[in-house]
Amino acid sequence: MGMTTAEKIFASHVIDEPFPGTRVLRLDVVMCHEITTPIAIADLMARGKDRVFDTSRIKAVIDHVTPSKDTKTATQAKILREWAHRHAIKDFFDVGANGVCHALFPEKGFIRPGYTVIMGDSHTCTHGAFGAFAAGVGTTDLEVGILKGVCAFREPRSIRFNLTGTLQKGVYAKDVILHLISLIGVNGATDRVMEFGGDLVASMSMESRMTLCNMAIEAGGTSGICMPDMVTVEYLWPFISGEFATKEDALAEYSKWCSDADAVYDKIMEIDVTTLEPVATYGYKPDLVKTVVELAGTPVDQVYIGSCTNGRLEDLRIAAAILKGRKIAPSVRGILSPATPQIYKDALHEGIIEIFMDAGFCVTNPTCGACLGMSTGVLAEGESCASTTNRNFMGRMGKGGMVHLMSPATSAATAIEGVIADPRKYL
Amino acid sequence: MKTFGGPALFLDRSDINTDEIIPAKYLTEITKKDLKPYILEDLKLPGFDPKSDTCRNARVIVSRGNFGCGSSREHAPWVFEVNGITAVIAGSFARIFRQNMFNCGMAAIEFSPQQLDLLFSFAGHDDVVIDLDIQLRTGVIRGGGREERFGFELAPFDQALVAAGGWVDYADGKY
Incomplete structure (x- = not known):
């Protein structure tokens, strides 16, 4: 039986199955910002466990309120900044270098096909655009991610959205995802991965794919996911050209993460966008x-x-x-x-x-x-x-x-x- | 095993989101206890007042579908925790909120529509108390001179997290 992208990622990252239906995954990237991380840091310090599992797999940014607007936000930034310096977190982005996490981290080449990614931020699902499993989590999951590099998830069942047709003038990825959410509702994908495929997605830029995946959480989805292809390789090429001799080699490697043709889905939705209007x-x-x-x-x-x-x-x-x-x-x-x-x-x-x-x-x-x-x-x-x-x-x-x-x-x-x-x- | 229970607060609407539970402007607090005054501040429901005794004294929340949707902020379970609320019963939960509850050693319990209707049939009374036994997965609701017993399901992992007092203690010993 074939596997979905999410199932392949789970199978390659699972380190424990403490109970049926619960998988503890090894994490490739743990991302942190100044709103949800400081309390995790404080708790780790209170427990006498102010450690990080890997200084290169943890990424941190001050982005929600920056430059700080008052004493409280300045304190949050200070806690994250001092923690990042204390642990020599290489990829820490402060005022002058900082930007919105889910735009900044992809731009830096941190996300690759097949990765597992968490952050204490619900829009972490954005990074699934690269063929990664990327999920928003709370501060406690983040804290364990920082300390141990693991996170627990339920089985990764997927809903497949086959998007076909051509977008009319004035209609974009944002209109498509709003339309999809209106079709399935705000909890239509709860505990599910929203897998986006079809000719339309294949023709989309990485930016548009990120827009699609970004709003998976607005339908309750755990992660958005797009199939890695040459568009993905081209976007990542400045960061991966040392790893692969040619783009075709990179594509061959990344393609192994694509869902199999006979993968099993909870539901498959066929959507022709040709008649979609701006919404x-x-x-x-x-x-x-x-x-x-x-x-x-x-x-x-x-x-x-x-x-x-x-x-x-x-x-x-x-x-x-x-x-x-x-x-x-x-x-x-x-x-x-x-x-x-x-x-x-x-x-x-x-x-x-x-x-x-x-x-x-x-x-x-x-x-x-x-x-x-x-x-x-x-x-x-x-x-x-x-x-x-x-x-x-x-x-x-x-x-x-x-x-x-x-x-x-x-x-x-x-x-x-x-x-x-x-x-x-x-x- | 920890037991949960006490006065119930009924929130009869689906899709109650984390912005309603704790508005983003309070996410600048860096201790859990500082969140306490702001519980459910932006929730607009007929007859609901976040400053009322019913809200302040509640220990168990009963609500409808997709409870806790939206942001990943664990401040939502925390604002419940510091107000003494340790269990939410709802038709369904948003994934991150549900996980955050169990990660903190609190309970997010899913009920079928019939079971929920049974609980909501008590909603008009101001003396409603719900007691939950997480180990046995049973509960009792009392109020208005009535009493009903019920059972519920919990995933084994979620039950283990409650027993361990949360995910940090569970994971730290194991991984």
């Missing part, structure tokens, strides 16, 4: 999705472009193409946060930052801040935000505020009009 959310759950045509005219107070979902260069280019030569509505505050310093620099060189600024956007440093209502773009009560982020719970971006999730293109069109707007007229 956005309208309520307080990510599965409440309507077409932008239906939502057109809904006023917003703020437009936010950034985050681990849609703060990458591809996203900025798409939005900039719409904003070029235009101004955002006077009623709207536009905020752009390029997800990493490299993206910021590339956007500068391409003239994208100037386009955003000329349109009236405020450009902030790379940070998660606004997405979860912590800094650099918090809403007031009763306000709403058109946002390229991933979560629209009530109060997510600020107490009493509302979030409409959408693509960078729809966000840019919305910024121009001050109301939810169809991006296709600007393309």
Whole structure:
């Protein structure tokens, strides 16, 4: 019987099966940020076990509130910083080098096909775009990951999404994943891996694949997963060219992680995206999705472009193409946060930052801040935000505020009009 | 084996998320006890007041499907723990929240819709108490002059975590 990618990764990493259905896996990468890690560090210190299992497999970044906004966030950053220095964590990213974890770590080449990855952050599922098993965990799982390099999971059952057809103009990976979540619901993939395949995914960039996988958790999914292919190899080539003689060799090696043709799935969904239109959310759950045509005219107070979902260069280019030569509505505050310093620099060189600024956007440093209502773009009560982020719970971006999730293109069109707007007229 | 029980708090809605349990702005606290005042602060439910005695005195939460969805923040189980709540009974749980509960030595127990309806039939009374025996996987609910007994399932691993007092103690001795 064939195996899925997730099953292959589990089989190659399992070190214990303490009970039927529970697998303890060896971890390839344990990622840490300053919100969920400090309490793990404090607990390890209290237990007299302030150790790390491997200084090179642990990656750390200050990204949620950075630069620190007050004493408390400065203290969190300080705890992570001192811990990283104390243990000589090589890959630690502080102010000036830091960016949104799920954009920064892939960009650094840390994630490879077949890897097991955890982080104390629910959007860790993003890294499945590389053919890895990547799961968000709580602080206790993170703590054991830091100390022992292991984590326990239930059996990795997968749902396969065969995505076919061609995306219409103005429709992107974000629209696809919002559509999928609306089909299966916010718990439609709980305890399941969401495996994305088909011609559409094969034609997608790594950035778009990361957008797809990023929102697996919004359907309850443990990890998103895409099949490693030549697109994956090309993205990773600067980091792996020393390991393989040719890209074909790398592809041959990574392909062994691809799901077998006769792999068994919990469910297989066939989805033709050809008729899909731009969409956005309208309520307080990510599965409440309507077409932008239906939502057109809904006023917003703020437009936010950034985050681990849609703060990458591809996203900025798409939005900039719409904003070029235009101004955002006077009623709207536009905020752009390029997800990493490299993206910021590339956007500068391409003239994208100037386009955003000329349109009236405020450009902030790379940070998660606004997405979860912590800094650099918090809403007031009763306000709403058109946002390229991933979560629209009530109060997510600020107490009493509302979030409409959408693509960078729809966000840019919305910024121009001050109301939810169809991006296709600007393309 | 630890026993769980005490006054019940009924939250009759599915998809209660971790932002509602503990808003992100409080994630800057670096001790668990500092989270205590903010329990369920952003949860909007008819008749629910996070500052009420019913909420403050609760030891067991009863809710519907997909409880604890959203963020991975373990601050959600912690804010329950520091308020004395050590068990949540729900129709289903989001994976990370459920694991966080057991990792902390607390219980996240899944009930069938029929079992949940039985518990919710007590919801109108203000004297409802639920006692749970994790080892025997049985419980009793009392209130409004009524009493019902019930059984439930727990995965062996989850039961072992509760017995060990959480995942750090379990894993540290073993791996």
